[in-house]
Amino acid sequence: MDDNKITLRQLRALARALRATTINCIELTGENWSLRMTSAPPSPVLMAPVATVESPEIRTPLCAPAPGRVLLRHPLLADDFAGAGAHVTRHQLLALLQVGGLYLPLRSPAEGIVSFALSHNDTVEFDEEILSIHKDSKVRAGL
Numbered sequence: 643m644d645d646n647k648i649t650l651r652q653l654r655a656l657a658r659a660l661r662a663t664t665i666n667c668i669e670l671t672g673e674n675w676s677l678r679m680t681s682a683p684p685s686p687v688l689m690a691p692v693a694t695v696e697s698p699e700i701r702t703p704l705c706a707p708a709p710g711r712v713l714l715r716h717p718l719l720a721d722d723f724a725g726a727g728a729h730v731t732r733h734q735l736l737a738l739l740q741v742g743g744l745y746l747p748l749r750s751p752a753e754g755i756v757s758f759a760l761s762h763n764d765t766v767e768f769d770e771e772i773l774s775i776h777k778d779s780k781v782r783a784g785l
Contacts, residue, residue, distance in 0.1 A: 651674040655767035
């Protein structure tokens with residue numbers, strides 16, 4: 643984070659990261675600012691099972707495992723790993739996340755139609771959605 647400012651995007655990423663852990667408080671300070679975020683433990687009432695009709699998962703997001711730069715194609719090639727609207731299989735390589743000099747593979751978490759929330763070379767924060775997989779009727783029917 644820049645010492646002079648914190649963006650709303652960074653605050654959202656911090657809040658998501660805080661909720662995903664057992665940490666319940668974080669405090670950050672800069673030269674002219676300070677920030678304290680707390681997270682209450684989930685209420686047992688909210689965690690009680692709710693009777694719902696069984697339905698298959700329709701949308702599966704893929705979020706950034708670390709801050710970095712999203713590459714939708716290999717740095718030395720012209721074609722994307724998968725285009726928007728393409729049918730992808732589970733574990734198919736869809737993008738790379740460049741973290742410094744390291745390239746992390748981003749693979750499809752499910753079978754379906756891919757839609758990207760970002761463009762090639764966009765930067766992402768931790769847990770920011772990069773893409774999502776939507777199950778089409780052929781996948782749901784098992785055809």
